[in-house]
Amino acid sequence: MVRLPYLTALTTLFSYGILFVFGHLRDFFRKIFDWSKSNNLQGYAPICLGYEDFYTRRLYLRIQDCFGRPISSAPDSWFDVVERYSNDNNKTLHRTEKTTKCLNLGSYNYLGFAAADEYCTPRVIESLKQYSVSTCSTRVDGGTTKLHTELEELVARFVGKPAAVLFGMGYVTNSAIIPALIGKGGLIISDSLNHNSIVNGARGSGATVRVFQHNNAPHLEEVLREQIAHGQPRTHRPWKKIIVIIEGIYSMEGELCKLPEIIAVCKKYKVYTYLDEAHSIGAVGQTGRGVCELLGVDTADIDIMMGTFTKSFGSCGGYIAASKEIIQHLKRTCPAHLYATSMSPPAVQQVISAMKVILGEDGTNRGAKKLAQIRENSNFFRSELQKMGFEVLGDNDSPIMPIMLYNPAKIPAFSRECLHQNVAIVTVAFPATPLLLARARICISAAHSREDLIKALEVISKVGDLVGIKYFPVEPVKPNKVKHLKKIE
Amino acid sequence: MALAMVNVTASVLDWASSYFDAPTRAVVFGVPIDGHLVVEALLVVVILFQLTRKSYKPPKKPLTEKEIDELCDDWVPEPLTPQITEDMTYEPPTLESAAGPHAIVNGKEVVNFASANYLGLVGNEKITDSCVGALEKYGVGSCGPRGFYGTIDVHLDCEQKIAKFLGTPDSILYSYGISTIFSVIPAFCKKGDIIVADEGVHWAVQNGLYLSRSTVVYFKHNDMKSLENKLEEVTRRSKHPEKVRRYIVVEAIYQNSGQIAPLDEIVRLKEKYRFRIILDESHSFGVLGNSGRGLADHCGVPIEKIDIITAGMGNALATDGGFCTGSVRVVDHQRLSSSGYVFSASLPPYLASAAIAAVDYLEENPSVLSKLRTNIATLFNELSDVPGLVLASHILSPIVFLKLKKSTGTGKTDIDLLDSIAKQALEEDSVLIATTKRSSLDKCKLPIGLRLFVSASHSESDLLKAAASLKRVAALVIS
Numbered sequence: 001m002v003r004l005p006y007l008t009a010l011t012t013l014f015s016y017g018i019l020f021v022f023g024h025l026r027d028f029f030r031k032i033f034d035w036s037k038s039n040n041l042q043g044y045a046p047i048c049l050g051y052e053d054f055y056t057r058r059l060y061l062r063i064q065d066c067f068g069r070p071i072s073s074a075p076d077s078w079f080d081v082v083e084r085y086s087n088d089n090n091k092t093l094h095r096t097e098k099t100t101k102c103l104n105l106g107s108y109n110y111l112g113f114a115a116a117d118e119y120c121t122p123r124v125i126e127s128l129k130q131y132s133v134s135t136c137s138t139r140v141d142g143g144t145t146k147l148h149t150e151l152e153e154l155v156a157r158f159v160g161k162p163a164a165v166l167f168g169m170g171y172v173t174n175s176a177i178i179p180a181l182i183g184k185g186g187l188i189i190s191d192s193l194n195h196n197s198i199v200n201g202a203r204g205s206g207a208t209v210r211v212f213q214h215n216n217a218p219h220l221e222e223v224l225r226e227q228i229a230h231g232q233p234r235t236h237r238p239w240k241k242i243i244v245i246i247e248g249i250y251s252m253e254g255e256l257c258k259l260p261e262i263i264a265v266c267k268k269y270k271v272y273t274y275l276d277e278a279h280s281i282g283a284v285g286q287t288g289r290g291v292c293e294l295l296g297v298d299t300a301d302i303d304i305m306m307g308t309f310t311k312s313f314g315s316c317g318g319y320i321a322a323s324k325e326i327i328q329h330l331k332r333t334c335p336a337h338l339y340a341t342s343m344s345p346p347a348v349q350q351v352i353s354a355m356k357v358i359l360g361e362d363g364t365n366r367g368a369k370k371l372a373q374i375r376e377n378s379n380f381f382r383s384e385l386q387k388m389g390f391e392v393l394g395d396n397d398s399p400i401m402p403i404m405l406y407n408p409a410k411i412p413a414f415s416r417e418c419l420h421q422n423v424a425i426v427t428v429a430f431p432a433t434p435l436l437l438a439r440a441r442i443c444i445s446a447a448h449s450r451e452d453l454i455k456a457l458e459v460i461s462k463v464g465d466l467v468g469i470k471y472f473p474v475e476p477v478k479p480n481k482v483k484h485l486k487k488i489e
Numbered sequence: 490m491a492l493a494m495v496n497v498t499a500s501v502l503d504w505a506s507s508y509f510d511a512p513t514r515a516v517v518f519g520v521p522i523d524g525h526l527v528v529e530a531l532l533v534v535v536i537l538f539q540l541t542r543k544s545y546k547p548p549k550k551p552l553t554e555k556e557i558d559e560l561c562d563d564w565v566p567e568p569l570t571p572q573i574t575e576d577m578t579y580e581p582p583t584l585e586s587a588a589g590p591h592a593i594v595n596g597k598e599v600v601n602f603a604s605a606n607y608l609g610l611v612g613n614e615k616i617t618d619s620c621v622g623a624l625e626k627y628g629v630g631s632c633g634p635r636g637f638y639g640t641i642d643v644h645l646d647c648e649q650k651i652a653k654f655l656g657t658p659d660s661i662l663y664s665y666g667i668s669t670i671f672s673v674i675p676a677f678c679k680k681g682d683i684i685v686a687d688e689g690v691h692w693a694v695q696n697g698l699y700l701s702r703s704t705v706v707y708f709k710h711n712d713m714k715s716l717e718n719k720l721e722e723v724t725r726r727s728k729h730p731e732k733v734r735r736y737i738v739v740e741a742i743y744q745n746s747g748q749i750a751p752l753d754e755i756v757r758l759k760e761k762y763r764f765r766i767i768l769d770e771s772h773s774f775g776v777l778g779n780s781g782r783g784l785a786d787h788c789g790v791p792i793e794k795i796d797i798i799t800a801g802m803g804n805a806l807a808t809d810g811g812f813c814t815g816s817v818r819v820v821d822h823q824r825l826s827s828s829g830y831v832f833s834a835s836l837p838p839y840l841a842s843a844a845i846a847a848v849d850y851l852e853e854n855p856s857v858l859s860k861l862r863t864n865i866a867t868l869f870n871e872l873s874d875v876p877g878l879v880l881a882s883h884i885l886s887p888i889v890f891l892k893l894k895k896s897t898g899t900g901k902t903d904i905d906l907l908d909s910i911a912k913q914a915l916e917e918d919s920v921l922i923a924t925t926k927r928s929s930l931d932k933c934k935l936p937i938g939l940r941l942f943v944s945a946s947h948s949e950s951d952l953l954k955a956a957a958s959l960k961r962v963a964a965l966v967i968s
Contacts, residue, residue: 044734044763044765045731045732045733045734045735047677047734047818047819047822048822053822053826056825056826060825067636067637068635068636068640068824069638069640070640070641070642070644070645071638071640071641071642072641072642073626073627074626074627074628075628075631075632075633075638075639076628079638081638082642095642095645104638106633106637106638107632107633107637107638107639108632108633108834109632113628113629113630114628114630114632115627115628116624116625116626116628117628120629121624121625121628124624124629125621125624125625128617128620128621128624129617130586130587131584131586131587131588132587132588132589132611132612132617132807133611133616133617133620133807133808133809133839133840133843134588134611134803134807134808134809134840134843135584135587135588135604135611136588136604136605136606136611136803136804136807137588137603137604137605137923137942139581140579140581140923140926141581141603141604141923141926142581142582142584142588142592142601142603142604142921142923143581143584143588143604144581144582144583144584145583145584145585146583146584146585149583168665168809169664169665169668169833170833170834171664171665171668171828171829171832171833172665172667172668175668175671175696176696179696179930180928180929180930181569181570195832196828196831196832197828197832197833200700200828203700204696204699204700224561225557225561226557228557228560228561228564229552229556229557229560229561238564239564239566240566240567241566241567241569242566269561270564270565270566271566272566272569303569308834309630310630310632310834311632313630314628314629314630314632315629315630315837316629316630316631316664316834316836316837325570325572325573326569326570328573329570329571329573330570332579333928333929333930334928335667335692335693335696335928335930335931336667338926338927338928339667339691339692339693339928340665340666340667341665341666341667341801341803341809343809344808344809344837344840346620346624346629346839347629347630347837350629350630424638426637426638
């Protein structure tokens with residue numbers, strides 16, 4: 001939970017206020033100067049009317065160089081960031097040929113499969129030569145290869161459900177599955193901090209959508225009781241079905257969801273549950289099976305489990321795992337299965353190899369080592385940051401750590417200063433987070449070694465002092481404390 | 490008698506006037522109390538009394554906890570998915586090799602007409618080599634969205650290459666074919682805007698139109714007269730033309746019917762009524778036009794007149810992903826407000842390098858386009874007399890669409906008939922053909938049929954074999 005001190009809130013509002021005032025002044029002068037220039041739209045309405053893109057033009061463009069930084073190598077623990085320059089005050093950015101080697105604290109590379117791997121890459125290249133880059137066809141026409149069926153069985157076994165179906169992109173999985181499961185006359189209750197793909201899928205389905213407070217099982221129970229008792233709006237007919245949608249790890253908070261309580265509430269009221277494990281599959285849990293394993297929930301209690309392969313498996317695509325009947329139904333009605341090009345075969349092979357490494361079926365124990373490494377790394381990093389006095393969100397064992405910045409001026413300051421010291425950090429502001437709660441988000445990977453983390457901590461501490469984001473008191477260093485530098489190689 | 494009445498009235502009036510003209514009876518607190526004051530005081534008292542009475546409303550009784558408990562216990566939800574019956578289970582054919590013109594299905598070699606591999610780039614040596622290089626350098630996935638270190642230099646190179654090839658200022662890459670169009674439309678069309686769309690557009694476009702919450706008007710499939718009528722109607726009814734954005738959404742080659750949109754007509758109408766065009770070129774990029782630049786090249790329309798062009802790269806370019814081009818303003822706007830671009834991981838780098846290699850190949854070998862055109866013409870000719878089926882696609886379209894001459898009555902029996910034709914063609918003659926499958930969420934009403942995707946790498950014998958097989962099987966099944 002974020003504890004926003006009053007003084008910080010006031011200063012942040014004041015900073016945004018100044019930015020808005022300056023933005024409006026500049027707009028005003030722009031209108032005066034453009035009055036003389038002829039309007040060459042000739043009867044068309046402009047693409048953005050009035051103040052729709054005010055935020056983009058006046059606030060985002062000033063700090064545009066902190067986002068969208070191109071890289072020219074694999075997104076491994078160290079990568080090459082391309083340098084960019086601007087001639088017109090950040091409105092347009094141009095690439096140069098020069099690159100800087102930086103420590104990567106921003107990519108979703110939880111188990112270190114992002115770069116070429118000794119087990120996965122030869123197999124991927126072999127499958128590329130056998131099945132070529134793409135099948136150019138949908139899954140139902142002629143795009144199903146042996147690799148796809150093999151991966152579906154493997155995913156079902158890994159997640160712990162009877163059957164699974166694959167899709168080529170995680171975002172499309174959510175947007176196209178939810179309309180196939182529920183339609184008009186149904187109710188979707190989703191967590192207030194759910195991802196944009198779930199929001200789009202819920203909107204596209206035509207069902208009524210209600211929101212419950214983030215991770216708050218008593219509030220969910222209250223909302224459910226009220227909705228079931230009153231029925232559909234205005235007609236008061238009973239709801240056809242109700243689905244509750246939650247995520248395993250919330251990517252902007254780094255928190256795990258309170259799964260046992262929420263599942264208990266859902267079972268009591270006979271509603272269906274949909275769990276989105278985009279960030280947690282493969283990254284948490286004793287054997288990497290996700291948030292169910294970590295929190296001790298039986299997978300049979302959750303109706304539909306969704307996940308993506310982009311984060312922990314270093315590939316692309318998404319999957320849905322559920323009972324055999326649901327999967328059969330989805331294969332017949334889901335538009336993403338019937339109309340979209342099937343997943344690229346080399347990407348499928350990458351997931352198969354990565355899953356085999358995690359399960360230990362490749363004959364080594366690299367998978368178990370990677371899982372232990374990421375857990376160690378996350379817990380170490382988080383505790384050190386908290387000791388330094390930063391405000392860090394998220395639970396233990398979660399590899400995502402947001403550090404609160406709040407003030408809009410600190411966002412570019414933190415980001416640019418860290419880049420000068422060769423550490424690449426991701427900063428997030430409105431509209432991905434609420435206006436006052438800007439943050440820097442760190443993603444730990446199993447590929448980071450202990451030295452990398454210590455260097456990162458040094459740099460972040462120095463920059464944090466410069467920028468002034470150590471909102472909490474620093475823990476006093478206890479004398480004669482022996483630090484255990486346990487490294488698992 | 491009358492005199493007596495007059496006297497009585499006069500005396501009453503005298504009494505009344507004397508009463509009212511009498512000097513004031515009392516002086517209370519310096520205020521003389523007249524008769525009318527008493528009446529007014531009584532009125533005020535009555536008004537105040539009525540105001541303090543509660544107005545009549547039926548009493549509100551909220552549900553008690555016990556009642557809510559009972560309602561929750563009584564409520565029975567529908568099952569999440571309907572029951573699966575035996576005939577609903579359908580297993581698609583599983584490929585055991587690359588999806589080229591000849592593929593291996595279930596151990597047998599078949600002629601493959603189910604892959605939209607128009608230029609024959611599946612299995613091309615140069616593309617495979619560039620992918621191997623990219624895989625060794627970048628790994629498979631890009632592990633992040635475009636805004637957070639997911640932008641790799643091959644993405645930027647690919648965007649510039651496509652923009653240069655088409656002649657537009659800039660372009661933007663998406664990570665999946667169908668997510669392109671349903672992210673672009675809501676980025677530009679908001680509530681209150683007007684869209685005129687063809688009724689035969691595919692599901693992804695329909696989803697984009699639904700998510701945009703604009704007013705959508707459909708016109709008859711590929712009918713320019715109907716389009717003109719609808720544009721006229723919409724312009725007449727629209728109140729603030731300067732504040733409302735208006736778009737026409739069409740596809741270059743419709744994948745539900747194989748028709749080609751007449752772009753020069755549409756551009757003429759767009760300029761007359763002041764609309765913008767969103768054109769989906771998934772199946773025409775790399776196919777139509779003398780150099781493969783798409784529908785604008787084919788119809789001789791300058792590319793600047795089309796405002797937004799989107800395309801999926803999973804067809805002619807034989808990779809995955811999609812792109813969108815237009816003016817600089819159009820492309821820049823999407824970098825922050827298109828949900829499929831901002832909130833999703835970027836395209837895997839090896840697919841972007843495959844796209845660059847594919848566009849290079851197309852620039853260097855424009856003869857592959859004429860080979861494709863000859864193949865389409867041959868197949869079209871051969872299939873013009875299949876018993877029971879009639880050709881419904883355009884003569885230049887690489888999607889050759891056959892629909893039933895006479896429907897059997899219900900949609901279900903039609904689908905079963907077509908499925909059995911495709912099944913027999915695969916098992917007996919080793920020809921892999923696709924039937925159109927419609928999702929229950931799809932609102933398109935165009936008839937279903939058989940689709941053959943022609944490729945430039947099909948040989949003449951392949952085409953003749955497919956035509957002969959279809960004629961034989963159709964004669965058997967439709968009798």
